[in-house]
Amino acid sequence: MGDREEVKLLGVWYSPYAIRPKIALRLKSVDYDYVEEDLFGSKSELLLKSNPVHKKVPVLLHNNKPIVESLNIVEYIDETWNSSGPSILPSHPHDRALARFWSDFVDNKWFPALRVAAITKSEDAKAKAMEEVEEGLLQLEDAFVSISKGKPFFGGEAIGFMDICFGSLVVLLKAREKFKAEKLLDESNTPSLCKWADRFLSDETVKNVVPEIDKVVEFLQELEVRAQSAASRS
Amino acid sequence: MNQEEQVKLMGLWGSPFSKRVEMALKLKGIPYEYIEEDVYGNKSPMLLKYNPVHKKVPVLIHNGRSIAESLVIVEYIEDTWKTSHTILPQDPYERAMARFWAKYVDDKVMLAVRKACWGPESEREKEVKEAYECLKCLEKELGDKLFFGGETIGFVDIAADFIGYWLGIFQEASGVTIMTAEEFPKLQRWSEDFVGNDFIKEVLPPKEKLVAVLKAMFGSVTSN
Numbered sequence: 001m002g003d004r005e006e007v008k009l010l011g012v013w014y015s016p017y018a019i020r021p022k023i024a025l026r027l028k029s030v031d032y033d034y035v036e037e038d039l040f041g042s043k044s045e046l047l048l049k050s051n052p053v054h055k056k057v058p059v060l061l062h063n064n065k066p067i068v069e070s071l072n073i074v075e076y077i078d079e080t081w082n083s084s085g086p087s088i089l090p091s092h093p094h095d096r097a098l099a100r101f102w103s104d105f106v107d108n109k110w111f112p113a114l115r116v117a118a119i120t121k122s123e124d125a126k127a128k129a130m131e132e133v134e135e136g137l138l139q140l141e142d143a144f145v146s147i148s149k150g151k152p153f154f155g156g157e158a159i160g161f162m163d164i165c166f167g168s169l170v171v172l173l174k175a176r177e178k179f180k181a182e183k184l185l186d187e188s189n190t191p192s193l194c195k196w197a198d199r200f201l202s203d204e205t206v207k208n209v210v211p212e213i214d215k216v217v218e219f220l221q222e223l224e225v226r227a228q229s230a231a232s233r234s
Numbered sequence: 235m236n237q238e239e240q241v242k243l244m245g246l247w248g249s250p251f252s253k254r255v256e257m258a259l260k261l262k263g264i265p266y267e268y269i270e271e272d273v274y275g276n277k278s279p280m281l282l283k284y285n286p287v288h289k290k291v292p293v294l295i296h297n298g299r300s301i302a303e304s305l306v307i308v309e310y311i312e313d314t315w316k317t318s319h320t321i322l323p324q325d326p327y328e329r330a331m332a333r334f335w336a337k338y339v340d341d342k343v344m345l346a347v348r349k350a351c352w353g354p355e356s357e358r359e360k361e362v363k364e365a366y367e368c369l370k371c372l373e374k375e376l377g378d379k380l381f382f383g384g385e386t387i388g389f390v391d392i393a394a395d396f397i398g399y400w401l402g403i404f405q406e407a408s409g410v411t412i413m414t415a416e417e418f419p420k421l422q423r424w425s426e427d428f429v430g431n432d433f434i435k436e437v438l439p440p441k442e443k444l445v446a447v448l449k450a451m452f453g454s455v456t457s458n
Contacts, residue, residue, distance in 0.1 A: 067327065067330045073330075075330065075333070076326050076327070094297070096309070096313055097307070098301075101302060101303055104303055104306060139287060
C-alpha cells in the first residue's frame with residue numbers, strides 16, 4: 001500500500017454505534033479524519049451520498065468507498081488492517097461464531113429492550129422490558145465468564161469484537177443509571193460485567209473516544225425535554 | 235470421522251432460516267444429520283440445551299459445541315470448511331457489502347413482507363408499499379448479476395432465500411401481492427435460477443405442504 005490511505009469516519013458524538021469504529025481504528029493505529037454530523041439539523045451531502053439506503057451514521061469512507069453498519073465497519077477494519085494491532089475477531093471459527101452470536105443478542109434483543117424501557121409511556125410495557133434487560137445482563141454475565149476464561153476481556157488479553165459491541169453501550173448505560181438514579185449494572189447480580197465495564201472504559205484505546213458520562217446525561221436530559229415539549233404541542 | 239466431528243443440524247422443515255444453513259452445507263458438500271424440531275409444539279431438551287438463549291432453530295452442533303442464528307451459522311460454515319465453493323468474497327470491501335445486504339434482507343425486507351402479509355387490514359396498503367420499496371432496493375442491487383454473489387450463489391443469495399422461494403408461496407396463501415414478474419424482472423429471473431440450482435432445490439420444502447400450512451395460518455388471521 002504505497003499511496004496515502006484516506007480514511008474518514010462520519011459519526012455523532014453521542015452515538016454508541018459511532019464509538020465502535022473509533023475503538024477499532026485506534027486498536028489498529030489507523031489515522032482518520034472525523035466528521036461530526038448534525039442529525040437534528042440536516043444530514044450532510046456526503047452522508048446522504050455514502051449511505052443512501054439508511055442515511056445513518058456511522059459511515060466509514062476508505063479511499064472514498066463507503067462502508068456502513070457499525071459492526072460491519074469493525075469487521076472491515078479488522079480484515080483490512082489485519083497485520084496491525086490485535087485481531088479484533090477471534091481466530092477460531094467457533095469463537096468467531098460466539099462473538100457474532102452475542103453481538104447479535106446485544107444489538108437485536110438486549111438493547112432494543114432497553115430502548116423500549118426508556119421510551120414507553122406504559123408502566124406494564126416498561127416493567128416487561130426492564131425484566132428483559134435484567135435477564136439479558138445475567139445472560140451476558142454468564143457469557144463473559146465462559147468466553148473470557150479468566151482473562152480481562154471477551155476478546156481475551158486485548159479488547160475484541162464483543163467488547164467493542166457491548167462496551168460501546170456501557171457509557172450510555174452508566175449515563176442512564178445516573179440520569180434516572182436506577183442501577184442497571186449491579187455488583188451483586190453481574191460482578192464480572194461490572195469489573196469488565198470499568199476495565200473497558202479505562203483502556204487506552206477506549207477512554208479518549210467515549211464521551212464523558214456527564215455530557216451524555218445532559219444529552220439524555222435534553223432529549224427528554226424535547227420529547228415532552230413535542231408531546232405537549234401535539 | 236468421530237461422533238463429535240459429525241455435523242448435526244436442528245431445524246424446522248418449512249423455515250427459510252433453517253434452510254439457509256442446509257443450503258450452505260449442501261453447497262459446500264458437508265454431510266450432516268438433520269433433526270426436525272417441533273418448535274411450535276414441544277421444544278426438545280436438546281434444543282433447550284443447545285440454544286438456551288433463544289430456544290429457536292436452526293442450531294448447528296459440531297465438535298460438541300453449538301452455534302445458533304442462521305447467518306452466524308453460515309459464516310461459521312464458511313470459516314470452518316474451506317472448499318471450492320466460497321460463500322463470501324475474499325476482498326474486505328466486497329465482504330462488507332455482502333454482510334450489509336444480507337442484514338438488509340433480514341432486518342428490512344423480511345420484516346416488511348411479514349407485516350404486509352400478516353398485519354391488520356387497516357395497515358395493509360402502507361405495509362405493502364414499504365415491502366415493495368424494500369424489494370425495489372434489492373432489485374437495483376442485483377442489477378445484471380447472475381446471483382447477488384456474482385457468478386455463484388453467495389451469502390446474500392442464501393440470506394434472501396425467502397424471496398427466492400417462500401415469497402411467492404406467501405403471496406399465494408395470503409392473497410397479498412407485493413412482487414410481480416412485470417415489476418421485478420431481475421428478482422424474478424434470479425429466483426428462478428436460485429431455486430433451479432441443484433443444491434438449493436434439494437433442500438426446499440414441498441410447495442403444497444407449505445401452502446396448506448400457510449393457508450390455515452392466514453385463514454385464522456383473515457377471519458378476525
